[in-house]
Structure formats: C-alpha cells, structure tokens
Amino acid sequence: MIKSIAHLGPIGTYSELATLIYAEKLTNTTGVETKLIPYPNIAQTLQSVAKGETDVAVVPVENSIHGIVAITLDTLWELDGLQIQLGLTLPVIHNFLTRGNTLEGIKTVYSHPQALAQCQKWLDSHLPQAHLIATESTTEALHHLNQEPTAGAIASERAAQLYNVPIKVANINDYPDNCTRFWVISREKNHHGNHISLGFSFPQNQPGVLVKPLKIFAEQEINLTRIESRPTKRLLGEYLFFLDLEGDTTQKDIKIALDQLSSLTKTLKVFGNYDVLKIDNCSKGQS
Structure with a gap:
C-alpha cells in the first residue's frame, strides 16, 4: 500500500520538508x-484530500512570528470531512539567495508572504532599495x-x-x-490526543457573544492555547472563531464543554483530536 501525501510545492518548500519528515x-x-504530491497552493492541497485525490495533506497553520496562515483555516472551515491527525512543529531558518554579486545591486526580492514578513527587519536594514x-x-x-541577475529570494x-542557487546570507530570520x-x-x-482544534460561528452578531463560550472552558478548567477570528x-x-485547547475528547470535562458550546453556536466543527510532534533536528537539508 502506498499512501499519497499532498503538500505545498514545488519541491524545496518548508511544507515539503515537513512532509518528508x-x-x-x-x-x-x-x-x-x-x-x-506537490500542489500549487494550500487550498488545492486540502481540496485534494477532500476530493479523494490524495490520502493525506500536510499544511502550515501557524508561525511563531507572523501568526496564523489564514488560507489554511478558511479552507478547512469550508471543506467538510477533513480531520487533523497530527501536529508538527518545524524550526524555520530563512536564507537570502541570489546569483548577483552584491547586495547593493539587488532590486527585487521574491518569496512567500510569510517568509518576507519573518525577515522584514533584515530586508529593511540590508536591502532598503x-x-x-x-x-x-x-x-x-x-x-x-535565472532570468533576473538583480533579483534575490528568501528560501531554505x-x-x-536542490536548485543550485548560492546562499548569499544565511539565517536572516528577524x-x-x-x-x-x-x-x-x-x-x-x-x-485520541493531547490537543483539540475546533471552529464555530454564532447565530447572530451581538455584544459579548464570545464571553459565554470562553466562560464554558474556564468553568471546566480547560486550557486554551490559541484563539483566532x-x-x-x-x-x-x-x-x-477558531480555538485550540489542551485535552482529549474522551475526557468528561471536554465532553461537557463541547456539548454546552454546541448549544450556543450556529455551527460547531471539531477539526481533530491529535498529538503534536516537535522537530528539533531536521536531517533533510534544514539546519
């Protein structure tokens, strides 16, 4: 049996590295x-699993510096039947790559929006032009x-x-x-797992609408690790609203909280109950 795994491509992305691991x-x-199997964007990566084209998808959801990857949450909410199996935490080390001779000659820098944001201070300091x-x-x-000698890129x-491009400056993370x-x-x-991710909407927008759900988790002494709108x-x-919390869906306090939350919300989606694997040493080309 061969399991097909979708990821944001092409080869050489951080998503591919996480997928390889x-x-x-x-x-x-x-x-x-x-x-x-690489896909051109995150939405298509997730859609491939929903359509049955692939068995599994590995997608980024949050960066410690720049925050959430919005398209992942938006697409997961829109698609039915997808469940989180595992979380992976991957160290990210950005490098500045160019075929040009000097930083002073660089006119354009290309990269994913997250990478650009995570290196913004370095870019402002070294490549203000x-x-x-x-x-x-x-x-x-x-x-x-290859076509632009005055261009640079931020990548792993x-x-x-893989693409035989020189690293001009290593480790440019802010x-x-x-x-x-x-x-x-x-x-x-x-x-089963130690983490639960869920999303919900309310029947109507009114003052204090988020207070009641948060109170439910507080009363059950459930620790929330992330909340996003x-x-x-x-x-x-x-x-x-998207929440991450610590616990297992088989626990009594979690069951009570989810039952009470369901009565307050218009739509409640539990995206998964899973463990998180922290990757400290990446052996496949990432230092």
Missing part, C-alpha cells in the same frame, strides 16, 4: 510507503533568479541545494526561535 516517521513506525514581491511558495521565488538551505506549526490532515477521524465573508463585522 512526516513520511519518514510514518514509514518507520507503520511500514507504509508514501508518495509525495529592493522591491518585495510575494510568490505562492518560497521555492517558486527561485525560478525568477534545502531549496538552495527572530532566532522561528517555528512553523503544520497539520497532517486526512478524511479519517482521530479519537476570521471573517465569515458574508457581512462586515461577522466572524468565525
């Missing part, structure tokens, strides 16, 4: 062989360098090796402890 873990623990252009992935940015060490959290998502339901894309000022 997950695939290696899966093969080592279960013996299952894997096939990695450069025009920043967002791409779908850090690897896509490298395709511009692995990407530099903050040293830069990590990205990924979710491993499939159509199978996972019933996203626009419903229907009315201005109308929001969806």
Whole structure:
C-alpha cells in the first residue's frame, strides 16, 4: 500500500520538508510507503484530500512570528470531512539567495508572504532599495533568479541545494526561535490526543457573544492555547472563531464543554483530536 501525501510545492518548500519528515516517521513506525504530491497552493492541497485525490495533506497553520496562515483555516472551515491527525512543529531558518554579486545591486526580492514578513527587519536594514514581491511558495521565488541577475529570494538551505542557487546570507530570520506549526490532515477521524482544534460561528452578531463560550472552558478548567477570528465573508463585522485547547475528547470535562458550546453556536466543527510532534533536528537539508 502506498499512501499519497499532498503538500505545498514545488519541491524545496518548508511544507515539503515537513512532509518528508512526516513520511519518514510514518514509514518507520507503520511500514507504509508514501508518495509525495506537490500542489500549487494550500487550498488545492486540502481540496485534494477532500476530493479523494490524495490520502493525506500536510499544511502550515501557524508561525511563531507572523501568526496564523489564514488560507489554511478558511479552507478547512469550508471543506467538510477533513480531520487533523497530527501536529508538527518545524524550526524555520530563512536564507537570502541570489546569483548577483552584491547586495547593493539587488532590486527585487521574491518569496512567500510569510517568509518576507519573518525577515522584514533584515530586508529593511540590508536591502532598503529592493522591491518585495510575494510568490505562492518560497521555492517558486527561485525560478525568477535565472532570468533576473538583480533579483534575490528568501528560501531554505534545502531549496538552495536542490536548485543550485548560492546562499548569499544565511539565517536572516528577524527572530532566532522561528517555528512553523503544520497539520497532517486526512478524511479519517482521530479519537485520541493531547490537543483539540475546533471552529464555530454564532447565530447572530451581538455584544459579548464570545464571553459565554470562553466562560464554558474556564468553568471546566480547560486550557486554551490559541484563539483566532476570521471573517465569515458574508457581512462586515461577522466572524468565525477558531480555538485550540489542551485535552482529549474522551475526557468528561471536554465532553461537557463541547456539548454546552454546541448549544450556543450556529455551527460547531471539531477539526481533530491529535498529538503534536516537535522537530528539533531536521536531517533533510534544514539546519
């Protein structure tokens, strides 16, 4: 049996690196062989699982510096039947790549919006003259360098090796402890873990609408580790809410809280009950 795993491509992205690490873990623990399938964006990566084109998707959800990856939450909310199987926390080390000779000659810098944001201080300090252009992935940015000698890109060490592009400056992160959290998502339901992710909407927008749900978790002494709001894309000022909490869905306090939350919300989606694997040392090209 070969399990197909979708990820944001092309090869050399941080998403591919996280996928390689997950695939290696899966093969080592279960013996299952894997096939990695890159997609041009995060939405299509998740849609491939929902449509049954692939078995699993690995997608970024949050960065320790720049916050949430909004398209992941938005797409997960829109698609039915997807469940988080595992969380992966990956250290991210950005590098400045160029075929140019000097930083002074750089006119354009390409990279994924998250990477540009995570290196903003370095860019302002060392390349104030450069025009920043967002791409779908850090690897896509490298395709511009062969045609543009005055261009640079922000990408991983692995990407530099794969595409044979020199690293001009290594480790340009604005903050040293830069990590990205990924979710491993499939159509199978996972019933146990130490983390729960959910999303919900309310029947109507009114003052204090979020207080009652938060009070439910406080009364059950459940620790919330993340809360985010996203626009419903229907009315201005109308929001969806996403929560991460510690616990297992089989626990009595969690069951009580989810039952009470269900009575307050218009739509409640439990995206998964899962464990998180922290990757301290990445052996596949990431230092």
